[in-house]
Each structure stands twice: as C-alpha cells, then as structure tokens.
Amino acid sequence: MSDERRSFIKSAVGTAAAIAAPHAFAAGSDAPEKKEVRIGFIPLTDCASVVMASVRKYDEKYGIKIIPSKEASWAAVRDKLVSGELDLARAVQPRQVEVRDALRRRMPDFAYASRVPVAGAAGCSGLVFQATSAEPFAPAQVDAIAALLGLEGPTIPRCADPRRGRRRLLRLRGEGRDARLQALRLVGEQPAADWLRALWQDRLPVSDYGRQLPSPAAAVPAGLTDRGRQICNCLDVSEPQIRECLLGAEGLPAHRLAAVQAKL
Numbered sequence: 183m184s185d186e187r188r189s190f191i192k193s194a195v196g197t198a199a200a201i202a203a204p205h206a207f208a209a210g211s212d213a214p215e216k217k218e219v220r221i222g223f224i225p226l227t228d229c230a231s232v233v234m235a236s237v238r239k240y241d242e243k244y245g246i247k248i249i250p251s252k253e254a255s256w257a258a259v260r261d262k263l264v265s266g267e268l269d270l271a272r273a274v275q276p277r278q279v280e281v282r283d284a285l286r287r288r289m290p291d292f293a294y295a296s297r298v299p300v301a302g303a304a305g306c307s308g309l310v311f312q313a314t315s316a317e318p319f320a321p322a323q324v325d326a327i328a329a330l331l332g333l334e335g336p337t338i339p340r341c342a343d344p345r346r347g348r349r350r351l352l353r354l355r356g357e358g359r360d361a362r363l364q365a366l367r368l369v370g371e372q373p374a375a376d377w378l379r380a381l382w383q384d385r386l387p388v389s390d391y392g393r394q395l396p397s398p399a400a401a402v403p404a405g406l407t408d409r410g411r412q413i414c415n416c417l418d419v420s421e422p423q424i425r426e427c428l429l430g431a432e433g434l435p436a437h438r439l440a441a442v443q444a445k446l
Contacts, residue, residue, distance in 0.1 A: 213245060220249045222259045222271040228299050228307075231417060232272045238443060278309070284330050285311050291323055301418035303385040310379075318347060324369055331365040341396040346370060352378075352395055354388060361388050363395075377402045380409045383418070419446050 219241075223229035229250075235241055236248040251268060253259045262268040282297065289295040292313035300310055311327065313319075328334060333351040342349045349369040354361050363382040368375050381388060386406075388395060394403045410422040427445050431438035 216246065216269065218247045218249055219269045220251050220267070222251045222253045222262055222268040224256065224259070224272075225252055229272050231301070234417070243444075278307070281330055282309055285309065285327075288323075288326060288330075289313075291326075292319075300383060300412070302383045303418075306385060308383065319369065324349070324367065328367050331367060333365060333367050339396045350374075350396070359387050359389050362386070363388050376409065377406055380406060383409070417446065 221232050223232050232248065233250055236250050241248040251262075253262070253271075256273070259268065259271045259273065263271055282299075285297045289297065293315040295311070295313040297309060297311045300308055302308055328351055331353065333353055339352045339354065340350060347370040349367075350371060351367045352363060353365040355364040356362055362385050363378070366378055366382060368378065380386065381391065391403050391406065410420045413419050413421055413424060423446060424442060427442045428438060431441040433441075
C-alpha cells in the first residue's frame with residue numbers, strides 16, 4: 183500500500199470518527215497485527231527457511247517472533263490451521279509432493295542419487311535430482327525421470343549427441359518474452375548444467391537464448407551470468423553472492439558475517 187493511499191484511509195477514518203464522536207480519533211499503524219506468529223511445519227528439508235528464520239532471528243527486523251511448531255502430519259497441520267492453533271504453515275504444492283516422492287522411489291535405481299529442494303526467483307521452488315553411475319544409464323532409467331517431469335511428446339525441445347552420450351530435454355512455459363524454462367533433464371552434460379540451471383532457477387526469459395537451448399554447446403551464452411556454486415538451497419544463496427557481500431562488509435570477522443547474514 184502506498185503512503186498516499188495509506189494517508190487517505192487514515193484521514194477518511196479519522197473524519198468519520200470525528201463526526202460520530204467529536205472527542206474521538208482513529209489512526210492506522212504499520213506495526214504487525216501479531217507479535218508472535220506460530221508456523222507449522224513437517225520436519226523435512228523444505229522447512230529449513232522457517233526454522234532458520236527463527237534460529238537466526240531474521241524475524242526480529244520485521245517486529246515479529248516466529249514460533250516454529252513441528253507437526254506429525256499434513257492432516258495435523260490442516261486441522262490446526264482451521265482451529266486457529268497455527269497462524270501459518272509451510273507446505274508444498276501437491277504436484278511437487280507427488281514428484282518428490284516418485285523421485286525418491288527412483289533413487290535406488292542408480293549407483294548414487296540425490297534429490298534436493300531449491301528456492302528460486304519470485305518465491306518459486308523446485309527440485310534438483312542428480313544421479314551418477316560408472317556405467318551408462320539404461321534408457322528405461324532416464325525415460326522414467328523424463329516422464330515424471332512431463333518431458334514427453336513431440337513439442338518438447340531436445341537435442342542428442344549419441345557419440346558423446348549427451349541428451350537434453352526441456353519444457354517451456356509461456357510464449358515469446360514470457361517463455362520460461364520449467365523443467366529439464368540432462369544426461370552427460372555437466373558443463374552445460376550450470377547455465378541451464380540458472381535459466382530455470384532464476385526464471386529468466388529464454389527468448390534471448392533460443393538457439394542455444396537445443397544446442398549441445400556447453401559454453402555459457404553471452405549475456406548470461408553463471409550462478410556459481412550453490413551454498414544454501416533453501417534460501418537460494420550462491421558463492422558469488424557471498425563474495426560480493428563480503429567485499430562491502432567491514433569490521434571484525436563476526437561483524438562481516440552478521441552483515442552477510444542480514445543481507446542474504
């Protein structure tokens with residue numbers, strides 16, 4: 183709400199109160215409606231943002247106190263929200279839960295596999311599934327992952343380099359300048375994974391990189407900055423961001439650390 187709009191509402195309320203009772207007054211406030219906010223969560227990796235906001239006291243600068251409440255099930259979270267025992271809850275979208283659980287069941291199919299939730303731009307979140315093996319993946323293994331991510335059909339942009347064992351599938355959402363990369367599956371393309379992940383996680387327009395998307399080239403396209411090594415998935419903090427903050431921080435190591443934590 184703009185200051186002008188807020189001032190108008192305050193003035194209107196004050197005038198109405200004065201007409202009804204000449205000695206009364208009313209005024210708005212920018213203070214939080216509640217000083218303490220109970221947030222329910224299920225003890226999964228997804229809850230890290232809520233827990234760390236409380237532990238690191240990020241909530242204090244907004245004038246509130248977050249009280250994390252560990253719950254046993256999504257049903258308990260729902261019931262406590264309805265009854266008012268919880269003010270908020272950290273929950274994931276049903277489709278994300280479905281894909282996450284399906285990917286977890288696929289992990290034993292690989293010699294090594296990890297499945298990590300990540301934060302993205304504009305409040306979005308996603309999952310990064312990585313797997314490796316000493317032997318080439320069986321077609322059924324990678325096809326199953328593609329099916330879970332909706333990377334099937336003739337309209338899916340793709341490229342393949344059988345000689346180098348590279349395969350790429352992409353799913354876009356939107357058209358023209360609004361097109362964004364919504365899902366991708368890469369096989370044998372670790373060098374290209376960094377800039378493609380930047381497009382996906384930062385929700386950048388893909389129209390400027392149309393030719394590079396289905397190209398087997400691994401080099402970072404001109405104009406696209408490599409995100410660098412990811413340090414914190416839940417809060418979407420990368421190593422270049424930390425280095426940039428440290429350059430502008432002064433004082434003792436503890437003071438510089440506090441400055442980085444406050445900014446990121």
